[in-house]
Amino acid sequence: MAKVAFLGLGVMGYPMAGHLKAKGGHDLTVYNRTFAKAEAWVAQHGGTAARTPKEAAAGQDFVFACVGNDDDLRAVTIGSEGAFQAMAKxxxxxxxxxxxxxxxxxxxxxxxALGIGFVDAPVSGGQAGAENGVLTVMCGGEEADFARAEPVIMAFARACRRLGGPGAGQLAKMVNQICIAGLVQGLSEGLHFARKAGLDIEQLVDVISKGAAGSWQMENRHKTMNQDKFDFGFAVDWMRKDLSICLAEARRNGATLPVTALVDQFYGEVQTMGGGRWDTSSLFARLERK
Known part of the structure; x- marks a missing residue:
């Protein structure tokens, strides 16, 4: 058992922190920008609610964070009330x-420089993966820091791997999102074509999902896509944030991402349709509602 703080109790962080407490058996202190959310987590799981990242981080062995973007991350780490102000060597x-x-x-x-270890460890698996404790975690950082963190991370993961030095976890997550963007667009076009052709979607997917076209997206999203249901899952707004990171990195490293750039534009159209909070599978709605 370790002393652990968790910063950020959103759709992903709330259940991830819960697994650290329930499955990992760790002593948890939680922080959320809206303190009432931290209080609600403590009422459900036990532990302690802190009013600032600095307060949450004091005396902890590990501090986890799952926040919105680079600026949010800087605020909870190196801000005036950030965790780095209180974390021990x-x-x-x-x-x-x-x-x-x-x-x-x-x-x-x-x-x-402060004698603190740091592991970048973005996750894949969405809200369902967080709730079920089966996320895939892609890590970057020094080997010794990862070795210490991995057993704790596994409380909410089914796979966790170090892929290189600092930043490698984030680069791996970019690859993950690039692949998903292309897959979801391809699946959307396939199902759209099937509808226009008068095929039975369920029968079709039952057959082709067992061949080379099969994917997690097909297995887990074709039913809701066929029902035109998108009010759940990984939001388009979040995906566009992720793809903007991918495209910015590609401009730096010289990678060519024509499909990713195009799908990002398509997600922009979904936002214009009012679907910013829809699941990423709503690329299908863009085709169907034209």
Whole structure:
């Protein structure tokens, strides 16, 4: 059992912190920008609610964070009431936010100067994966820091791997999102075509999902897509944030991402339709409602 703080109790962070408490058996202190959310978590799971990241981080072995973007991450780490102000030497900060590789490298250097470990550890699996404790965690950082953090991370993960030095976890998450963007667009076009052709979607997917076209997206999203239901899951607004990080990184490293750039534009159209909070599978709605 370790002393653990968790910063950010959103759709992902709330259940992830719950698994650290219930499955991992750790002593949890939680922080959320809206204190009432932290109080609600404590009422459900036990532990302690803190009013600032600094207060939450004091005396902890590990501090986890799952917040919105680079600026949010900087605020909860190096801000005036940030966790780095209180973390002890030898403790480890684990960042589950999907953020840029640049901010991961920046904060790892600042943490190292303070004698703090830092692991960038973005996750994949969505809300369902967080709730069921079966997320995939892609990590970057120094080997010793990862080795300490991995057993704690596994409380909410089914797979966790270090892919390189600082920033490597964020780069891996970019690859994850690039692949998903293309898959969902392809699935949307396929189902749209099937409807126009008069095929039975359920029968069709039952057959093709067992072949080379099969994917997690097909298995888990075709039913709701066929029912035109999108008010759940990983939001388009979040996906556009992630894809903007991917495209910015590609401009720096020289990668060519024509499909990703196009799908990002399509998600922009979904936002214009009022679907910013719809699931990413709503690319289908863009085709069907034209």
């Amino acid at each position: 030898g403790s480890v900060f684990v960042d589950n936010t999907t953020a840029s590789a640049d901010v991961a490298r920046e904060l790892q250097q600042k943490a190292k």
